[in-house]
Amino acid sequence: MLSDNNLNKSIVYAGSDTFSIQPLQRLLSLKYRRITVLTRPPKKQGRGMKVKSNPLAEFAIQHNLETLIPESPNENSFLEKMAERKPDALITSAYGKLLSEAFLDSFYIGSINIHPSLLPRWRGPSPIESALLEGDKTTGVSLIQMTEELDAGPIYQQESIQLSGENSKTLSEKLSLLAADMVQKFLPIFLEGNSSTKNQDESLITYSKIIKKEHARIDWNEPSQAIDKKIKAYYPWPVAHTYLDDKYLRIWDSESLTGDEDNSSPGEIVESNQEGVVVKCKHSKIILKVIQPEGKKEMLAADFARGRKLEGKRFS
Missing domain, CATH: 3.40.50.170 (Formyl transferase, N-terminal domain)
Structure with missing residues (x-):
């Protein structure tokens, strides 16, 4: 007491x-x-x-x-x-x-x-x-x-x-x-x-930095593990982001994948499935699970992909 x-x-x-x-x-x-x-x-x-x-x-x-x-x-x-x-x-x-x-x-x-x-x-x-x-x-x-x-x-x-x-x-x-x-x-x-x-x-001693919005821009030439860490680190602010068809897209959740069996290039959408949208990174892939398209609310990436032909398109 x-x-x-x-x-x-x-x-x-x-x-x-x-x-x-x-x-x-x-x-x-x-x-x-x-x-x-x-x-x-x-x-x-x-x-x-x-x-x-x-x-x-x-x-x-x-x-x-x-x-x-x-x-x-x-x-x-x-x-x-x-x-x-x-x-x-x-x-x-x-x-x-x-x-x-x-x-x-x-x-x-x-x-x-x-x-x-x-x-x-x-x-x-x-x-x-x-x-x-x-x-x-x-x-x-x-x-x-x-x-x-x-x-x-x-x-x-x-x-x-x-x-x-x-x-x-x-x-x-x-x-x-x-x-x-x-x-x-x-x-x-x-x-x-x-x-x-x-x-x-x-x-x-190690030092952390002041985080700015531009730090959260995804570079698809990085390995999937590095991108996944960035997505998790920058949620809920400033939120990792990229562009699709010149439109801003925020990424809220993801998972790094193993395996690199195809010849697609970094940033290219390899497939979409019930788990989300799979994207090629450097020597690896990542699945985007929750995203927020420009002008819309947060949604499951699988719902965003439904009815859209995304395979072959590229994030930039």
Whole structure:
């Protein structure tokens, strides 16, 4: 059972995207009483470029949580507000902004950053996508002490999971739940001042990159395994895409195939069947299972192929 002393600690929880919701939800279910959410301002999104709050901000509003939304948490005026609050602890999860030493010094006990990789592998903004693109067999969650350098702080705890065909959406969901479990177990130790850390091994650092829409364009001259990894890594954003008859087509799900018995060229549609649409890649093939044609909704590739003569056509 958690002590009243711990449940009354002042915690600032900083985050922005869907990944950051589960750990916060767990803290609320455990009856931590003084949680303030720190998140990013609304921004224009979607085709209509409407101003929209991020997923964590919407969750905070739905649960009537006090929410702070500064343009920059490192500005002097905001730092003064934090000093007046005298918060005990900071937990960050996909907040998306670098935090200054002055900001981090605002917290009496210290800080915990939830990072969805086994640091020092995949520091940076896209650790989940990078693990899938590189075909990692395992990944996990690291709880680290925050420093001014991105994802470079000493490690409190790590837990790993085996990868088994996930895409970025399903892997993010798994890691978010794992993070919630880890925070539940670790936070009481941390709040009581009994935590310890180990430094990251600098010789093992790898960095993930900022993902852009153009990264998701399919190159059919790559092997099918590389294309399949890209399709899984870039779902649900920016979504792998290609062109058929000069029309934009998004690819939501696929499976790499073995065997290369024909003389077709990369990007050529070899056949369509009840499983989907089979496409030639470099020395291999891939079956597209779920797609979204331009101007239409997501659909099974087999349904798209039905009634169309696709064999011999080429994706570009």
